[in-house]
Amino acid sequence: MKPKLDELVATARVVSLPLSTRFRGIDTREALLLEGPLGATEFSPFLEYGDEEAASWLAAAIDFGWRETPPLLRDTIPVNATVPAVAPSAVAAVLARFPGCRTAKVKVAEPGQSLADDIARVQEVRRILGPEGRIRLDANGLWNVDEAEHAIHALADCDLEYVEQPCATVEELAEIRTRTKYMGIPIAADESVRKAADPLAVARAGAADILVVKAQPLGGIHAALAIVREAGLPVVVSSAIDTSVGIAMGAHLAAAVPSLDFDCGLGTISLLAADVATQPLAPVDGRIPVRRPELDPGALRRHAASPERTAWWLERLSRVYDLL
Numbered sequence: 001m002k003p004k005l006d007e008l009v010a011t012a013r014v015v016s017l018p019l020s021t022r023f024r025g026i027d028t029r030e031a032l033l034l035e036g037p038l039g040a041t042e043f044s045p046f047l048e049y050g051d052e053e054a055a056s057w058l059a060a061a062i063d064f065g066w067r068e069t070p071p072l073l074r075d076t077i078p079v080n081a082t083v084p085a086v087a088p089s090a091v092a093a094v095l096a097r098f099p100g101c102r103t104a105k106v107k108v109a110e111p112g113q114s115l116a117d118d119i120a121r122v123q124e125v126r127r128i129l130g131p132e133g134r135i136r137l138d139a140n141g142l143w144n145v146d147e148a149e150h151a152i153h154a155l156a157d158c159d160l161e162y163v164e165q166p167c168a169t170v171e172e173l174a175e176i177r178t179r180t181k182y183m184g185i186p187i188a189a190d191e192s193v194r195k196a197a198d199p200l201a202v203a204r205a206g207a208a209d210i211l212v213v214k215a216q217p218l219g220g221i222h223a224a225l226a227i228v229r230e231a232g233l234p235v236v237v238s239s240a241i242d243t244s245v246g247i248a249m250g251a252h253l254a255a256a257v258p259s260l261d262f263d264c265g266l267g268t269i270s271l272l273a274a275d276v277a278t279q280p281l282a283p284v285d286g287r288i289p290v291r292r293p294e295l296d297p298g299a300l301r302r303h304a305a306s307p308e309r310t311a312w313w314l315e316r317l318s319r320v321y322d323l324l
């Protein structure tokens with residue numbers, strides 16, 4: 001069901017939240033929050049995304065606010081720490097923000113950095129987590145196949161759970177997966193799922209061992225769950241530096257998937273220096289609860305975006321609404 005645009009605009013609030021650590025080249029995160037009949041919901045495509053891409057994010061916001069979730073199989077979700085491409089000296093402070101998380105996802109292949117920087121960061125994560133910790137990497141598609149092969153081989157010593165989107169295309173993923181198979185390190189697809197015209201193409205091509213699924217870019221909990229069912233691969237539910245409201249959307253998806261073998265990328269409230277919920281969905285003992293957060297009116301006021309940015313988001317909302 002599609003609510004009227006007026007109904008969306010009536011409750012829309014735009015916030016600008018400071019990050020505790022720079023991530024993806026940003027240090028504040030803007031989001032538009034809405035109140036549906038079922039609770040708060042979030043529309044927060046990244047600023048550079050075009051309206052077509054943002055349309056899936058709006059469909060997701062409406063899905064979470066206006067449609068009952070599928071049956072939930074879990075009431076808490078284990079989450080990973082997310083380590084941005086920071087210097088080794090900053091790793092301990094980042095990990096300390098993720099209490100109880102046994103798994104860390106480490107960003108690698110950051111433009112302007114070298115493989116030596118990645119190795120130093122990953123080694124520091126391994127040192128702090130100890131031998132029982134799990135380490136996965138995320139290159140956001142920034143290596144070519146030869147660079148990926150070299151880097152994965154060099155980092156294999158650190159005992160890797162999987163490598164997420166080492167290269168950009170499905171063809172490259174298939175190639176790197178073949179080349180690194182002997183190392184026994186699985187390849188996960190993220191952008192090849194959430195930014196693809198066909199999110200199932202990577203699974204069909206046999207180009208990944210694991211799918212990263214995100215509720216907002218995939219059009220919402222129900223659409224993402226259908227993709228998970230059809231893909232037939234293990235999944236990791238993740239997020240996009242959402243507020244607690246978007247994280248809750250992801251947590252409900254993670255609670256609904258038939259099986260959940262990996263810790264999820266839903267701990268990222270810890271990368272924000274402020275949030276919008278009365279009780280933020282930050283990790284405790286390595287897990288987040290599955291519940292709908294309540295918006296905190298004081299936080300919405302304190303972190304309200306400027307009138308200019310609010311107008312920009314409302315215009316975006318109305319343009320994207322017309323695409324649904």
Ligand SMILES: O=C(O)CCC(=O)c1ccccc1C(=O)O
Nearest residue numbers: 082105190238239240241265268
């Ligand atoms: O999966 C996680 O640990 C957190 C989410 C994350 O890494 C992310 C957050 C914003 C944009 C892109 C990504 C990504 O997985 O590539």
Ligand SMILES: [Mg+2]
Nearest residue numbers: 138140164190
């Ligand atoms: Mg990723």
